[in-house]
Amino acid sequence: MNPVTSNPEARESAAGKPATEKDRWLHAYRQMVSIRLFEEQVNDLYTRALMPGLAHLYSGEEAVAVGICEALRVDDYITSTHRGHGHCLAKGASPDRMFAELLGKETGYCRGKGGSMHIADPATGNLGANAIVGGSVGIATGAAFAAKNLGNDRVAVCFFGEGALGQGSLYEVMNLAQLWKLPVIYVCENNQYNEYTHFQETTAGTILGRAHAFGIETDIVDGQDVRAVNKIAGGLIKRARSGVGPAFLQCDTYRYSGHHVGDINREYYRSKQEEQAWKSDRDPIKVLGSWLIEQRHSDAASLEEIWYEVRKEMESAVKFAIEAPYPKVEEVDQHVYA
Amino acid sequence: MNPVTSNPEARESAAGKPATEKDRWLHAYRQMVSIRLFEEQVNDLYTRALMPGLAHLYSGEEAVAVGICEALRVDDYITSTHRGHGHCLAKGASPDRMFAELLGKETGYCRGKGGSMHIADPATGNLGANAIVGGSVGIATGAAFAAKNLGNDRVAVCFFGEGALGQGSLYEVMNLAQLWKLPVIYVCENNQYNEYTHFQETTAGTILGRAHAFGIETDIVDGQDVRAVNKIAGGLIKRARSGVGPAFLQCDTYRYSGHHVGDINREYYRSKQEEQAWKSDRDPIKVLGSWLIEQRHSDAASLEEIWYEVRKEMESAVKFAIEAPYPKVEEVDQHVYA
Amino acid sequence: MPERELTFAQAVREALAEEMRRDSRVCILGEDVAEAGTPFKVLSGLVEEFGAKRVVDTPISEAGFTGVAVGAAMTGMRPVVDIMFGDFITLTMDQMVNQAAKVHYMSGGHWKVPMVMRTTLGATRRSAAQHSQSLQAWFSHVPGLKVVLPSTPYDAKGLLKSAIRDENPVVFFEDKMMYKLKGPVPEDDYTIPLGVADVKREGDDITLVATSSMVQVALGAAELLEKEGISTEVVDPRTTWPLDEKTLIDSAKKTSRVIVLDEGYGRYGVTAELAAVIAEGAFYDLDAPVKRMGAMHVPIPFSPPLEDATVPTEQTVLEAARSMCGNQ
Amino acid sequence: MPERELTFAQAVREALAEEMRRDSRVCILGEDVAEAGTPFKVLSGLVEEFGAKRVVDTPISEAGFTGVAVGAAMTGMRPVVDIMFGDFITLTMDQMVNQAAKVHYMSGGHWKVPMVMRTTLGATRRSAAQHSQSLQAWFSHVPGLKVVLPSTPYDAKGLLKSAIRDENPVVFFEDKMMYKLKGPVPEDDYTIPLGVADVKREGDDITLVATSSMVQVALGAAELLEKEGISTEVVDPRTTWPLDEKTLIDSAKKTSRVIVLDEGYGRYGVTAELAAVIAEGAFYDLDAPVKRMGAMHVPIPFSPPLEDATVPTEQTVLEAARSMCGNQ
Numbered sequence A, B: 001m002n003p004v005t006s007n008p009e010a011r012e013s014a015a016g017k018p019a020t021e022k023d024r025w026l027h028a029y030r031q032m033v034s035i036r037l038f039e040e041q042v043n044d045l046y047t048r049a050l051m052p053g054l055a056h057l058y059s060g061e062e063a064v065a066v067g068i069c070e071a072l073r074v075d076d077y078i079t080s081t082h083r084g085h086g087h088c089l090a091k092g093a094s095p096d097r098m099f100a101e102l103l104g105k106e107t108g109y110c111r112g113k114g115g116s117m118h119i120a121d122p123a124t125g126n127l128g129a130n131a132i133v134g135g136s137v138g139i140a141t142g143a144a145f146a147a148k149n150l151g152n153d154r155v156a157v158c159f160f161g162e163g164a165l166g167q168g169s170l171y172e173v174m175n176l177a178q179l180w181k182l183p184v185i186y187v188c189e190n191n192q193y194n195e196y197t198h199f200q201e202t203t204a205g206t207i208l209g210r211a212h213a214f215g216i217e218t219d220i221v222d223g224q225d226v227r228a229v230n231k232i233a234g235g236l237i238k239r240a241r242s243g244v245g246p247a248f249l250q251c252d253t254y255r256y257s258g259h260h261v262g263d264i265n266r267e268y269y270r271s272k273q274e275e276q277a278w279k280s281d282r283d284p285i286k287v288l289g290s291w292l293i294e295q296r297h298s299d300a301a302s303l304e305e306i307w308y309e310v311r312k313e314m315e316s317a318v319k320f321a322i323e324a325p326y327p328k329v330e331e332v333d334q335h336v337y338a
Numbered sequence C, D: 001m002p003e004r005e006l007t008f009a010q011a012v013r014e015a016l017a018e019e020m021r022r023d024s025r026v027c028i029l030g031e032d033v034a035e036a037g038t039p040f041k042v043l044s045g046l047v048e049e050f051g052a053k054r055v056v057d058t059p060i061s062e063a064g065f066t067g068v069a070v071g072a073a074m075t076g077m078r079p080v081v082d083i084m085f086g087d088f089i090t091l092t093m094d095q096m097v098n099q100a101a102k103v104h105y106m107s108g109g110h111w112k113v114p115m116v117m118r119t120t121l122g123a124t125r126r127s128a129a130q131h132s133q134s135l136q137a138w139f140s141h142v143p144g145l146k147v148v149l150p151s152t153p154y155d156a157k158g159l160l161k162s163a164i165r166d167e168n169p170v171v172f173f174e175d176k177m178m179y180k181l182k183g184p185v186p187e188d189d190y191t192i193p194l195g196v197a198d199v200k201r202e203g204d205d206i207t208l209v210a211t212s213s214m215v216q217v218a219l220g221a222a223e224l225l226e227k228e229g230i231s232t233e234v235v236d237p238r239t240t241w242p243l244d245e246k247t248l249i250d251s252a253k254k255t256s257r258v259i260v261l262d263e264g265y266g267r268y269g270v271t272a273e274l275a276a277v278i279a280e281g282a283f284y285d286l287d288a289p290v291k292r293m294g295a296m297h298v299p300i301p302f303s304p305p306l307e308d309a310t311v312p313t314e315q316t317v318l319e320a321a322r323s324m325c326g327n328q
């Protein structure tokens, strides 16, 4: 069920071996569908009142996480955000243990102690999602510091929303990363909104200028085009791995749902038309699907089949999670100290 | 003894009335000499073990504080730093009450509670020196916020060393200032060193790029040339006062002494030659003095006379402070709450 | 005429609206405070009445806008900053502690910082370790700050108005779980002074000293104890600083048994100070050691059964009180 | 052979040097830690031995490099960060409290954060309100962190080595005024476990529980008390978390009179927890309420006579102890 272990192409590509063009993009397609359908289930769990608390859905932004993680090795690091399910899945986490975590179950990635906003997984280099906006910029930079100092050639990717541009610590660590030429990529997922406010109301100047100020390599990409993301990210990651230094990548994207699953009436901050336009014109899965068909790497029926398979997989993963036991209450004070 | 009240030219210029070119620059000259000789006394108090604790001298950087404060009104605001004596004097504080503060005396600006690093003076718009690097960037920006909201046309100047570029809060507030078009000028006093480390070892990219990223108006000036500083600052202040928004001014300068009065052996981080070169070639008082003589606004003897007068003034101010009483111990828990 | 009832959130909003009408220098700064009215909807409607110049949406820059509030307060405004989750005060500590709290003192009494920070506390919302903390102990530790912990809609309105009118930086903690709690709130312009405890229920056998969210827990436990014949007094300090030591000590002397309750972590938390004050002040009258109940010394877990175990409940308070009164 | 003596600063440096030799993953991050060896010169010579890759000068970015240390610790390093003045921990609270302290728990035990933050505490250096605080109470309040407060060169070396070898984030507070204090320090590779209090002096009539800077004050007061015929026990918890409650309570039971001393602000501070623990644990043995002595509840003033009044001294401790023992 774990895409990393169940999918040979992914393993090979993660290990740096070239897979065929076709296999690579079919895998990326499946990964994006996984995220989309994972989030569908999350919303469903919420509306059925089966999930404790809230969750922030990644639907619409799949090409960013997948485009980037497909360019990473399994031992490379990522840090993620409150909107983190996509990053976790793209880096290789299993839906079953993720759902279990979202329901607070013992078989969850964090034994239920973390929940939606804190999924972490050493096996896939996932240092953890973070519920503090900008909270993980230091952690990702520190992982790059360790990689450099320990002399392994790992790279760290720091995912964050454009809202994190408001946090001063980002500027502190970008300065450090550039001074020390650390292998870290700052990926700004500009989904246009910080909660209920358009980013232009909170962001003076430009996004790229924020990194450029430190002499950091910057780039911008259409975050709905997984191939474009992957290509640019691939270059920046290679550059970082070779020791040249950090990079900052702005990915323009859009979240289809509300800020969190409970944010239903949102017309006071954005219109239904706007949402509809992104969904119909720029959906990352459609964009890649059309290309796969155009290139004759696939056809409508085969793609449909992927949706079907993934949906089944998600259903059984949810079932696993629902049936899983809660941790024993005695566990509450375990893992406070190592 | 207070330059603002004792010097009619200063009052007029502060009130926006044009004083003659000659009077303006003679006043600036006197102000710079005041700072230089104030600091001479501070060092002397330290070596004579009459001053509690340490102090950070401003000698060498006089043209920055004076150039800028001469372009401000008395009701404009400033915030200052651990290296703040120059800012206080330039904004109009009296040496006697400043020395008293440095000695922890009741007649000091803060009744002895603040000391060298916390001098504040509502009468001259001095919101206070700050011993946290970058600690006052929010305060200055907030004063500009209040000025804008209360509809008075005051401007706030935030002085900070280039070391404060390491503090994330600077970036947070520059973003706010530009979004809200606040009348605040960020003055980066680049004296080349953060304590015992050259700024190039701590500063990736460029200094101006840090403000430019937010779309803020930026400029750079030779911080040893008081007339240049004054001219550029005047333009930025006028612009801010008119509501166009904030600005960032980099002033390149040099501190003649150690990081603080106790930093005597400093050849491990900078050479005596470097220090000597700044002192002999780029001394701000010499630079202005030469110009005054060249322009026949003054002559060597008259300038000498200014040094003599100011020295007398400083001596009597020190005497005042030494003779002043300490606050009563019962005062210790006063002013905790207003 | 029946007393008017408001929710806790409405009471907070009414206090803000009244103070903003009364004093044009009062303004609000925070993330999504305007159209969105905050994620908790506490501020809904304010931007419509007072406009975007006084109800100001900020970027996600807690340190930055808190610092701006400090400077604005020094120069004529009376800002109220909104820190969505109490966990984010971590980002504002320098501005609150090294700046706001010290400006008046360091300037020898010359500058003042009349600002309010409104923030939240409380677990059990399944929000996990970074959105569930109750960090009031930190600010209570800092001279120059005042700290308010309202426990009813009535107190919320009266205390918030006092906080806004205070000449000092005041931190106002609101329990997220209490926003929907209803209670009587007069329409008048009343204030409640900072530093005066409130006896929320009188009793003779045992005193429960409780703050914020724990007041309702204590009142619930008191009801249950009543049925067992134990008469319980519930004392709410309302502000941890200034602290009304006398009311706490007097109650302890009267009942001779005390449990102190606060939702912050139990270790080095608010309960430690309250217990120490009572143990000292009522030393010769206590029949048993003061018992402290706070959050378990663990990061708050997400998983519901675990999270529920971290916080005192009516049941655990009942048991503690029962055993203290020897009715086990 | 006479025992070797080192200053407190030398003991800290020796612990770091030994651990850096032993384990190549140990590195130091901070402002002016390399050539300058910090403003207090505590680290002099380390960069010469270990190079600039392991003794790393940073920009003035406390939040940033603390965050980097968290990430580096998770991924194989054992960083020691240097926060020059304890007052600047305000800037690191999010990284220490929301990240470092919680990573292990939130990840269900998967990630670990073996890092040390070294910082300072203590007033009376005429450094005023923003350079004189002793904020150990804040970190002690946070589950997931350990907090060490060494009071002698011997303890400094042994405790710092344990802190560096610990798998958790540990905050290590050094008293600035103690850096020049000399004491015996073995050359061996010894460690002192975290969570074990030390009886620094035995006595029968009264217990002084003291931390860090206050241990020397307590020992000085004990000498004076001895002359008045009062036999004083001095107990040093050495770590506020984990806390060795038993040793504290046992001493309290033995002497039945206790004063607790800590240089942090007295209100909601370390003394509150220690007093509460003792008042509870030794309730039936105490002859008098536990007395607390900490910094006065004011921002630390610059003026020498005022500053001196804010901190407990041998004289004020002597008077308090005397009056507690009825020898007034």
Ligand SMILES: Cc1ncc(C[n+]2csc(CCOP(=O)(O)OP(=O)(O)O)c2C)c(N)n1
Binding pocket: A056, A082, A083, A131, A132, A133, A134, A160, A161, A162, A163, A164, A191, A193, A194, A195, A259, C031, C060, C062, C084, C088, C091
């Ligand atoms: C420091 C901090 N401040 C505020 C919040 C509350 N909050 C959670 S998500 C969010 C908006 C984040 O926007 P963005 O970074 O663009 O990410 P997105 O939700 O769009 O993915 C806010 C303000 C937080 N979690 N952390």
Ligand SMILES: Cc1ncc(C[n+]2csc(CCOP(=O)(O)OP(=O)(O)O)c2C)c(N)n1
Binding pocket: B056, B082, B083, B131, B132, B133, B134, B160, B161, B162, B163, B164, B191, B193, B194, B195, B259, D031, D060, D062, D084, D088, D091
């Ligand atoms: C937040 C913070 N970190 C560290 C310090 C210690 N410190 C005092 S001055 C200084 C260097 C400041 O350099 P710069 O800003 O360039 O000012 P300069 O001393 O050169 O005028 C440092 C690191 C401090 N006061 N505040």
Ligand SMILES: [Mg+2]
Binding pocket: A161, A162, A163, A189, A190, A191, A192, A193, A194, A195
């Ligand atoms: Mg966004």
Ligand SMILES: [Mg+2]
Binding pocket: B161, B162, B163, B189, B190, B191, B192, B193, B194, B195
């Ligand atoms: Mg400098």
